[in-house]
Amino acid sequence: MKHLEEYRDKRQVRYLIDKIRDKISTSWNIMEICGGQTHSLLKNGLIEILPEGIIMIHGPGCPVCVTPAMMIDKAIALALNTEVILCSFGDMLRVPGNEKSLLKAKAEGADVRMVYSPLDALAIARKNPEKHIVFFAVGFETTAPANALSVIQAKKLDLDNFSILSSHVLVPPAMAAILRDEETHVQGFLAAGHVCSVMGTDEYEPVAREFNVPIVVTGFEPVDMLNGIYQCISMLENGKTGLMNQYSRVVRSEGNIQAKKIISEVFEVGTREWRGIGEIPQSGLVIRKEYDRFNAEKRFTINKIPMNEDNACMAGLILKGIKKPHQCPYFRNRCTPENPMGAPMVSSEGACAAYYHYGYESAT
Numbered sequence: 001m002k003h004l005e006e007y008r009d010k011r012q013v014r015y016l017i018d019k020i021r022d023k024i025s026t027s028w029n030i031m032e033i034c035g036g037q038t039h040s041l042l043k044n045g046l047i048e049i050l051p052e053g054i055i056m057i058h059g060p061g062c063p064v065c066v067t068p069a070m071m072i073d074k075a076i077a078l079a080l081n082t083e084v085i086l087c088s089f090g091d092m093l094r095v096p097g098n099e100k101s102l103l104k105a106k107a108e109g110a111d112v113r114m115v116y117s118p119l120d121a122l123a124i125a126r127k128n129p130e131k132h133i134v135f136f137a138v139g140f141e142t143t144a145p146a147n148a149l150s151v152i153q154a155k156k157l158d159l160d161n162f163s164i165l166s167s168h169v170l171v172p173p174a175m176a177a178i179l180r181d182e183e184t185h186v187q188g189f190l191a192a193g194h195v196c197s198v199m200g201t202d203e204y205e206p207v208a209r210e211f212n213v214p215i216v217v218t219g220f221e222p223v224d225m226l227n228g229i230y231q232c233i234s235m236l237e238n239g240k241t242g243l244m245n246q247y248s249r250v251v252r253s254e255g256n257i258q259a260k261k262i263i264s265e266v267f268e269v270g271t272r273e274w275r276g277i278g279e280i281p282q283s284g285l286v287i288r289k290e291y292d293r294f295n296a297e298k299r300f301t302i303n304k305i306p307m308n309e310d311n312a313c314m315a316g317l318i319l320k321g322i323k324k325p326h327q328c329p330y331f332r333n334r335c336t337p338e339n340p341m342g343a344p345m346v347s348s349e350g351a352c353a354a355y356y357h358y359g360y361e362s363a364t
């Protein structure tokens, strides 16, 4: 792989900005689907130097942000069981559920532990045979292989005290849901290179065909982002739709076959709830029946938790790109990273956190 500096080169950045400026004849709305790409646009100041007429709309690709409050409530209910140790990534601990966060539940006595990988949770299970360890498995296609692997490993070790609470979601169905929503005005997409490095690009072609949009697979460095934007507006200006892979140094059309095999061994596609968006059919991964013994929702009885999202936080509008973070009345006053009212202000990939950290009040 080439050195990263090549993809941060200032002369290349200026060259691409000029190319974009020369290309556009009108205004275009482009959604970068991934929260990591939103952060790259803001952190590198690209949003400020993009020519007028390029409107970047921030998408729902932040795993913590799209996990519904109802799933956090389920994780809290499990953590409050004295037989359970609930393990989770750090970001998830501070995201508010309907009443509290996992961190608050921990302060109230629940055994909640921060881990860096599901394999850490597996190690805790081996060390604590008298307890049941639940790993809160959230994320898009990128985290699914490791989470599936932890279940396969637990089966291999015949561990009876390990399960996962799964809230996995998939990118292409979310893109289709955004395009079906009459309030959104997305005309082209930048697809996330890391997701495509796992899943390949085949699932994006039907979306591009059905909705007549260009989709360009891009990376995260400034040169990658600008190349992706240039390819996308070139297609729009020329009236073309379809899929283009700008990130071919990492992404193959077939994806990572071994990782996909591991995912489909444990998970199958099913309906999922998204925070602020609601239920999207066939938009997530659910644990296969054969692995019921590693499914926390099957191992424990969790009282039905309603899908009440806090109406004060407009996470749904942010995640669909209908509103920008600074348009929320609570941004930077009642809602800050220290006192978040919603998930997009907590997560390192959340759009509200990005606007807060990089000092944006009116980015377009």
Ligand code: SF4
Pocket (backbone or CB within 6 Å): 312, 313, 314, 315, 318, 325, 328, 329, 330, 331, 332, 335, 336, 340, 341, 342, 343, 344, 345, 346, 352
């Ligand atoms: S600023 Fe806070 S309250 Fe407003 S949408 Fe973002 S997370 Fe929700």
